Amino acid sequence: MINDVRFSETAEQLQYSAIRASNRDDQNMISFSLGNPEQQFFPLKALQEAYEHVMQADQGQALQYSGTEGFEELRQYIVNERMTTAGVSTTKEEITLISGAQQGINLSAKLFVNKDDIIFCENPTFPGALNTFRQYHAKCIGIPTDKDGMIVDELERKLIQFPNAKMIYTIPDFHNPTGTVMSRERRKQLAKLGATYRIPIVEDSPYGDIVYDGERLPSVKSLDRDGWVVYLGSFSKILVPGLRTGWICATPDILSKFIMAKQNSDLQVSTLSQKLIIELTKRYSLKGHIHSLIKKYKERKEKMETSIKTYFPKDLDYTTPQGGFFFWIQLHADICTNTLLDEAIEHYHVTYVPGAPFYTEESPRNFLRLSFSSVQTDQIEEGMERLGRLLKKHFI
């Protein structure tokens, strides 16, 4: 046993994910905590066919090393299909593959941030990003949000106040955890701020294609003429997460740094994952698949919404998401969702993610995030009824 290992400063900053930790092993548990996609919705047959074609076609190349930036064919598909739905006209020279958007967040911090540098982000925001930024010893300054996403006027005030800030991190589409969409006007304004203040904007959009109401707004990247936006995309929510495949779209000068950093981190995305996605998209409409996903997730979203109305105390504040996987619920100011979670798990067999880890600094204790994506419709009603009973007990 040794207890005098001298870890790096980075190692001392590391934390486990609050979301992953909130998941427990209990058959009777209904979990609203994980934002996993529903595995019953995975296109298993199409993936099986894709696998057979991969194996017939290339005799082992799919299991060999391959280039860090990823196969041309897959990058071209991303240009033609995925980036166009984000409103971006680009070329495969501006795309490189990564092992999911989390890796894009990590590499962004690595490339843009020195110790003690400032990163701006929405407050609240995705804890996986906050943990990563802290690991790089960045100072995260949270920008307040409203129903139209980040308040970009406030961001500009901070940009003026902190001219040495190094990066802006944003989730404009169906925000995690708030579920809100950044308005078109603010997107334009944000893209402009990048160029004006010469600061990279990392736009993280894993949920962008999962739209329930209205149409997807153009990405910030699509409104950026000068190349300050780095766009992170992922196949995790629209196809499957287990292949660990996402991408970065950025101007070539910036992209080449990402490619070097990716090579240094782990060489490349799984060759088999890439080949499977290439074959799948050749013989199967991912567009049609996403269309059917939207219908199925929308049903779950609506069940959660009606359950809030039926089972929860009447005067709660929450956002109904127009896309993505999350409801963000505000309880009475005197209720702590951290404390409440123990009771929820122990006596009601239901979990959620408490709001605190989503905040950059002092956090209100009375928020919680509910995810409906991986819970079946009848289980959503059952779980919400349980949670409603717990909440009502504390809302006297």
Place this chain on the structure above:
Amino acid sequence: MINDVRFSETAEQLQYSAIRASNRDDQNMISFSLGNPEQQFFPLKALQEAYEHVMQADQGQALQYSGTEGFEELRQYIVNERMTTAGVSTTKEEITLISGAQQGINLSAKLFVNKDDIIFCENPTFPGALNTFRQYHAKCIGIPTDKDGMIVDELERKLIQFPNAKMIYTIPDFHNPTGTVMSRERRKQLAKLGATYRIPIVEDSPYGDIVYDGERLPSVKSLDRDGWVVYLGSFSKILVPGLRTGWICATPDILSKFIMAKQNSDLQVSTLSQKLIIELTKRYSLKGHIHSLIKKYKERKEKMETSIKTYFPKDLDYTTPQGGFFFWIQLHADICTNTLLDEAIEHYHVTYVPGAPFYTEESPRNFLRLSFSSVQTDQIEEGMERLGRLLKKHFI
């Protein structure tokens, strides 16, 4: 176009891999540069069967998110089969999965090294490690090697001279690039130095199981009683690299830091990759497969050795590897293998990796690395004949 992006200090350190860059697209080219395993040796049928079982059994779980440390079943297999061949008796609580050994190198530097800290390594050593260490702004001090690997007495002198050094990186088995094996005596001595000087030793052993002559020596990890050795293993050379799966074996206190850092980097290894390896090892003998790999690679190694004797100038110094994939050749002192490479590619359609990128500091220019692993036997003879002609031309 923007040219005023303020990258981090880390980003300014990044370089492309010299090995990956030396690979060219030319049908007529014979490449001795890449240390890829031979894809004709991949067990495609067994992997096809494994895939079918995975898909029948779990209905999508293989494509879902999964825990950062990896499935228990796979970690138990690694304990039972892979770590025992390295002479290590351990438990699954001391194993976590990574996306190949390169990620283990990267995370090791992240966890143990602050800016300007010292890392000791063999000189020469694997450039993928050197690039990574430089990215973390570490100072790499190279320890000279001889036919028995790192000269550990010299390492101890440096440990006394630099008491604040943070990490030792070593490739004791069939070293890349020198092909040498660290002697049993030096392994014991090295393990002891870790405990005496309270410094982590990162033992990288991707080639350990590919033994041509004699038996595999016990790993440094197996000789370490106090937990200072972090062992990096990989399925890339003994199974396939395209699944991007390797592992770390370390004492739980250290391992938990690796798990957090892995989660922060990219959440987890591909779920499908893990499930495929689990199913494959259940119904297929990886031990038998490695046995047959050794026979096939040994044939290539012998062809390269006889070709050196037949086609190369007579008075060259080189090591015949007892395992692994590499010959390390020393040319006359006045020949620069960087300059020679252009001529080799242009006029002889043969490539190798020049020795310079393998060195920590000022490097001799007259070394080159030849890999026989992914070149067919008759092509080895042809390529060595070409290279021999080039060398003889310059050896007048």
